Amino acid sequence: MAATGLVALALHLLMALLNGVTGDLLQRVEVPLFAFVGGRVNVSCMYDLRATGLYSLKWYHNDTEFYRYVPTETHRPVDIKPTIKFQAHEISRTETLVTLSITSMTTAASGEYKCEVIAEHPSFRTETRSAFMTVLDEPLSPPMIVGAREVYESEDDIKLRCQPEKFPASGPTPSITWYLQGRPARREYVSPYRDEPYAEPAGATLHVPASQVPRVGGSVEAECLLKLGSFEVRSSRTLRVRVRPSSYLSSYFSAAEMMSRPALSTLLVVGIVVLVRWNI
Numbered sequence: 075m076a077a078t079g080l081v082a083l084a085l086h087l088l089m090a091l092l093n094g095v096t097g098d099l100l101q102r103v104e105v106p107l108f109a110f111v112g113g114r115v116n117v118s119c120m121y122d123l124r125a126t127g128l129y130s131l132k133w134y135h136n137d138t139e140f141y142r143y144v145p146t147e148t149h150r151p152v153d154i155k156p157t158i159k160f161q162a163h164e165i166s167r168t169e170t171l172v173t174l175s176i177t178s179m180t181t182a183a184s185g186e187y188k189c190e191v192i193a194e195h196p197s198f199r200t201e202t203r204s205a206f207m208t209v210l211d212e213p214l215s216p217p218m219i220v221g222a223r224e225v226y227e228s229e230d231d232i233k234l235r236c237q238p239e240k241f242p243a244s245g246p247t248p249s250i251t252w253y254l255q256g257r258p259a260r261r262e263y264v265s266p267y268r269d270e271p272y273a274e275p276a277g278a279t280l281h282v283p284a285s286q287v288p289r290v291g292g293s294v295e296a297e298c299l300l301k302l303g304s305f306e307v308r309s310s311r312t313l314r315v316r317v318r319p320s321s322y323l324s325s326y327f328s329a330a331e332m333m334s335r336p337a338l339s340t341l342l343v344v345g346i347v348v349l350v351r352w353n354i
């Protein structure tokens with residue numbers, strides 16, 4: 075009798091274990107890291123119920139349910155609870171994916187977005203996945219460019235810093251990219267800028283020998299792009315270097331050295347315009 079009991083217990087444990095490892099019902103949630111007040115985002119929950127049916131799929135914000143899909147509820151399979159923090163709408167629902175649109179967000183829409191999937195009778199297996207979203211109360215402002223001068227001499231070092239106008243106390247850090255003449259600047263010209271030795275990079279420094287600029291015709295457009303997810307803002311400066319005739323007449327083709335992949339035709343036009351000006 076005792077032996078049978080043990081076998082039953084072992085079997086039970088084995089089943090529980092197998093249940094835990096036989097693939098995920100709930101495969102993924104997609105929630106953006108951040109959003110802006112008043113903005114809209116999509117959140118998705120991907121699930122896979124090959125072996126069993128779906129009993130319910132629910133979305134929670136900070137543990138408060140705001141969406142529920144129960145296929146067996148014939149009258150009202152989808153129920154969305156209104157909240158003052160945001161508005162939720164279902165924008166698509168398939169056998170494997172539910173996507174909601176979240177609009178009219180307030181900062182209180184920040185927090186945890188959790189999807190919960192429950193399988194049908196008899197297992198009622200339940201899985202949840204969640205992700206955090208921060209709702210920022212101000213739109214991104216264009217980055218600051220610090221240290222630009224009106225004109226450089228060809229032996230100068232051009233050193234510009236680009237940084238966000240304001241640093242959010244918490245939440246995601248925007249990425250910063252420098253462009254020269256519309257192309258990403260060569261990697262050796264760019265370095266992270268830190269306020270303190272161990273701080274997170276607070277910006278990006280562009281460091282170009284001014285002697286490179288005459289080759290592009292004496293002036294170059296430096297642009298800094300700040301990117302947070304799908305949001306982008308930019309600022310730019312035109313860098314001018316006093317041209318000595320001999321230094322660029324010979325070699326404006328080697329302007330290719332400044333950019334990772336230059337648009338030669340643009341460089342040629344810039345070069346020709348400068349040549350024409352010089353002749354006047």
Ligand SMILES: *[C@@H]1O[C@H](CO)[C@@H](O)[C@H](O)[C@H]1NC(C)=O
Nearest residue numbers: 114115116165166173174175
């Ligand atoms: C949300 O998804 C819809 C439909 O796929 C799409 O048209 C819309 O651009 C998406 N919105 C955002 C903010 O990604």
Ligand SMILES: *[C@@H]1O[C@H](CO)[C@@H](O)[C@H](O)[C@H]1NC(C)=O
Nearest residue numbers: 136159181182183184185186
């Ligand atoms: C949800 O939680 C986040 C932090 O976990 C908080 O910032 C936010 O205010 C909360 N929102 C509500 C409505 O409880």
